[in-house]
Amino acid sequence: MKLVLLCSVAFLAATSPILAADLVQPVAAMPFSWTGFYVGAQAGGGWNDSHWSGTTFIPFNTNGSGGVFGGQIGYNYQINQFVIGIEGNLAGSTVKGDNQCSDVTGTVCETKQDYLASVRGRLGYAVDRFLVYGDGGVAFTNYKFAEVDSFQQSFGGGSRVGWTAGLGVEYAFTDHWTAGVEWNYYDFGTKSGESDVNTGFFVDNRDTENVVVGKINYKF
Template sequence: MRNSSLALLAAGAAIAIAASTAQAADLPSRYSPAPAYNALPTFTWSGFYAGVNAGYGWSTGTSRYYDPAFGVPGRGKGGFVGGAQAGYNYQMGMFVLGAETDIQYAAVGNKGSSYGSTYYPGNSDGYFGTIRARAGVAFDRALVFGTAGFAYGDIGGNKALDTELGFHRENSNNWGWTVGGGVEYAITNQFTAKVEGLYVNLDTKDNYALADRVNIRRDTEFGVVRAGVNYKFN
């Protein structure tokens, strides 16, 4: 009899535990489920951009004023370069293709030389611009690129004045080409910073006055190293 009572008690306890477990399973959990992992959006170089730049340029060509009687050449110089640029990039996987145009002030003309105080003065002020294709490889927010295209400008040093001979030549626009490359990094999704170098080669001309008395030759070639900041329009 006693064994039967113990068996009944044990069975009742088991039934009660099972019932309470089932009720607990039906209740909402007090803990929230772990949130799903959301990866940060990958940066893209695609889109329009515009910005400003500044740097240094130096003459690499022969820009000289030569008088056979005096043999006085001009001298190329280096100086400040600065301006603005705008362009568009399109990214395909790791590869980025684009186009860019810029306009620059450039103090990389001819220092000139003198015979007395007035012979063959130089003029260092000028400007140039480019319209270029860009192609590069993106490593997330870093872009390594090359660039090449069309160049134009009026680089200082193309003016000559001999008060005795009465010869005067004004500056003029020239056309040519450019090639270069650089590195750009996206600081934020809107702002990027870049460092680049360009070699610019404009038209070469010879000018003569009074037969062969004055020969003015200019090879307008120069290098540029500049840093810039761009704003990317999303």
């Protein structure tokens, strides 16, 4: 009897690790979801193409560049591997360009941008924590157009409304923090402005811009 009992105890001791391993199954990690609100910051650069034209001078450009820095807020909703969303952003801008005014030697004309904003829809494709997307929507800015040499004058700058479209990539390095890079093209069309010095003298300005920013977001 004692021998049978000892054998039973030995058998249970030998098999208990195997039984425990069978009972404890590994828990599969939950796939990352892009669904949710987020808020973040951005910084990068902008390259402006400002084309000046008019009836009294030869057309010319005041192409320029500068920094773009601000923030964004948005919402994503994931359906399988597709991610749809909406985002609004507002950024200060130091984009500025200058050039000789038409063919008038010794004169300098300048295009300067104060801010850049947009509201864009987004459509992306997610592979777990990696997201690639395209976007498009309405854009807002404020430009100043001026001759800045000794005979200073401005040419009816101000708020502009246009459109934007672009591409981006984003990676979630934790469940709440994501980072990425985004490129957008902006088109603000043509606006005619009258000189504040020479009454009846109008300048047409057509403005487009390319912007590349790095972004970091906190997802709630």
